[in-house]
Amino acid sequence: MVDVWWFDTRTVTVGSSGLDDLDRGERSRAEAFVFPADRHRYQVAHVMLRRVLASYVGTMPGQLLLGREACPHCGAAGKPVLLPGCCPPAGAGTVPSFSLTHSGDMVVIAVAGRPVGVDVERDVVGCVCSLAEALHPADAAWVAGLDEQERHRAIITCWVRAEAVLKCTGQGVGHGLGGFPAGPRHAADLSVSGCTVRQLVAPPGYQAAVAVAGTCQLTPRRAVG
DSSP states (O other): OEEEEEEETTSOOOOHHHHHTSOHHHHHHHHTOSSHHHHHHHHHHHHHHHHHHHHHHTSOGGGOOEEEEEOTTTOSEEEEEEOGGGSOTTOOSSOOEEEEEEETTEEEEEEESSOEEEEEEEOOSSOOGGGGGGSOHHHHHHHHTSOHHHHHHHHHHHHHHHHHHHHHHTOOGGGOSTTSOOOSOOOSSEEETTEEEEEEOOOTTEEEEEEEESSOOOOEEEEEO
16 A cells, blocks of 8 residues: 655745744755745645644654765665654654655655655656657657657656656666666566556646556555645
8 A cells, every 4th residue: 555645836825833843954945946936835745745744753753863875886875764763662663754745836746655756747848759869769769650649648658657666666867767768668567677667647737657666456545645
């Protein structure tokens, strides 16, 4: 089971109490944004992340300790994680894995009992054919055979699946999306690079996918904040 939380930044107001829950690094990164809309999106994403995770581990949002695992590919700081030390001693057991993504007005948070990755992308206005160059050769060949409108959607479909997998494994998109094929199969649960991947039902104008480590029957549970 994986819980997928959706937040529309246009409907979320972040008050002073929520901002007080952020750590020093989060507050500094928020203040570094030049445009208020970008700052608001970041603040919503991280305040809501803390509130969601706090509900799973039974503590206050401001007491959560967030860190990063080393990338298994290069050793650099990679996948965000919830550090065990922030959970109550009588804790709730396994510290959940989570993944955070945002695009446009949407913030999406996935939470699971095993490594998880999620990605959302807003539909792009204009041609995205050049993005196919970043995909696996098999995916690039598939999308090349589609008509233009279908091709644009198929490229983003492959993109969100591949990015969800990379977030799940902890490598991140910095190592490229072309290391494995992510389409064109349309089964409910896809086996991609050691992960089970499912396309998510997203609001109009968006595409999203979630990936969990290993082989399983993936049952996303949608939660709207």
